[in-house]
Amino acid sequence: MRRITGRRIVSGRIFRRRLCALMNPGSFARAVAGRRVSGVERRGKNILVHLNDASLWIHLRMTGDLRIAGPGGLRARTVSADLLLDDGRSLVLDDSRGLAVLRVVGARRLARLAASLGVDPLSAEFTAERLAEMARRSRAAIKTLLMDQRRVAGLGNIYAAEALYRARVDPRRRASGLGAERVGRLHAAIVAVLRRALRSTLCAYRRPGGFDEAEAFRPAVYDREGRPCRRCGRAIRRLRQAGRSTYFCAGCQW
DNA sequence: CTGCCCCTGTAA
DNA sequence: TTACAGGGGCAG
Numbered sequence: 001m002r003r004i005t006g007r008r009i010v011s012g013r014i015f016r017r018r019l020c021a022l023m024n025p026g027s028f029a030r031a032v033a034g035r036r037v038s039g040v041e042r043r044g045k046n047i048l049v050h051l052n053d054a055s056l057w058i059h060l061r062m063t064g065d066l067r068i069a070g071p072g073g074l075r076a077r078t079v080s081a082d083l084l085l086d087d088g089r090s091l092v093l094d095d096s097r098g099l100a101v102l103r104v105v106g107a108r109r110l111a112r113l114a115a116s117l118g119v120d121p122l123s124a125e126f127t128a129e130r131l132a133e134m135a136r137r138s139r140a141a142i143k144t145l146l147m148d149q150r151r152v153a154g155l156g157n158i159y160a161a162e163a164l165y166r167a168r169v170d171p172r173r174r175a176s177g178l179g180a181e182r183v184g185r186l187h188a189a190i191v192a193v194l195r196r197a198l199r200s201t202l203c204a205y206r207r208p209g210g211f212d213e214a215e216a217f218r219p220a221v222y223d224r225e226g227r228p229c230r231r232c233g234r235a236i237r238r239l240r241q242a243g244r245s246t247y248f249c250a251g252c253q254w
Numbered sequence: 255c256t257g258c259c260c261c262t263g264t265a266a
Numbered sequence: 267t268t269a270c271a272g273g274g275g276c277a278g
Contacts, residue, residue: 018260045273062272063262097261099273140255149274156273223271243257245271 002068008036008086009051016080016098023103031104032056032083044117044153048110049091057105057113058093064100067092118151121190122198126152128180128187135175135183142178143171144242146190155190157244158222159197163189165221170254171246172239221247 012032014025023031035051042048047066049056060066067074071088081093081102093102105113118134119126134152138145146152146160155163164171167189169182178186200217220230224247225238234251 016261059273061261061274095261096263097272099261101274147273158272242255244273 004037004049004068004085004089004091005039006037007089009033010084010086012081012083014081014102016095018098019080019102022101028081028104037085043114044120044149045156046113046117053107055105055110057101057103057110059101060093060095061097061099061101063097064093064095067094116150117153118149120153121155121194126187126191128184131187131190132178132180132183135178138175140175141171141241142169142173142175142186143246145175147242147244152190154194157246158219159190159193161222161247162219163193165248165253166193168253170250171241171248173254221249223247 009032012029014020014023014028019028031054032051035054037049038052039050040048041050045059047056047058047060049058058064058066064080069082069090069092073082073084073090074092074094076094078094078096078098079092080095080098080100083091085091093100119130131152135142135145138151140148143160143164146155146163147157161171163186167182167185169178169186173182197217204216221236224236226235228234229236229249229251232249232251234249236247237250238245238247240246
């Protein structure tokens with residue numbers, strides 16, 4: 001994203017009912033107006049925009065999109081919130097389904113939220129040993145563990161399925177019974193899948209409109225129920241785990 | 255643990 | 267027209 005660090009916020013508005021329930025538009029406007037952006041970072045699936053003594057904690061969910069708009073802003077029905085910056089640009093939260101969350105948090109709540117997040121798979125702390133240790137202590141199915149943000153911060157339903165498929169591990173397997181070999185494969189697969197997904201997303205941001213199809217992230221297993229596995233040809237199966245659809249190949253994931 | 259809710263675009 | 271998908275928070 002183009003740099004917004006150092007810019008001062010002139011005004012902030014929220015439009016979505018869901019966001020208004022979290023904080024009323026007036027208090028949001030007062031909370032951000034006049035503050036300067038001191039930094040931006042990602043933690044798991046969350047984006048933090050720091051404003052010195054407060055922060056915006058943003059979760060885009062599935063359909064949210066954070067973008068920079070030029071003068072004039074972005075006037076779409078789907079805009080959930082925007083911040084007008086002192087250089088005329090706007091930081092816009094655009095979200096067709098309105099499930100994204102944005103809130104202003106003080107240092108205390110920031111620390112509490114941050115502490116509730118597990119290890120980021122793209123950080124140096126995410127080692128095979130760390131994953132093995134988490135797995136050992138969990139009675140849940142491995143896919144459920146991977147999707148638990150308190151343990152691993154950043155994998156959702158789709159990437160969890162893709163990582164398990166890549167590692168050839170059955171998503172139904174008990175985490176505690178994985179064994180070092182499977183944990184090792186899974187660790188490598190998680191990192192590979194997320195790196196690939198991130199690259200695809202970055203390309204899409206850099207070339208809005210139409211980007212190289214070769215860069216697009218194409219699920220190898222997710223949403224492919226009944227279609228042949230690209231490795232072994234067996235039909236991809238679907239089942240429900242923790243209320244979510246899990247796609248996997250019973251032929252080569254075990 | 256399960257199920258429901260939020261919301262809305264898409265597919266059946 | 268209805269069911270379903272997504273992430274997370276919450277109730278049971």
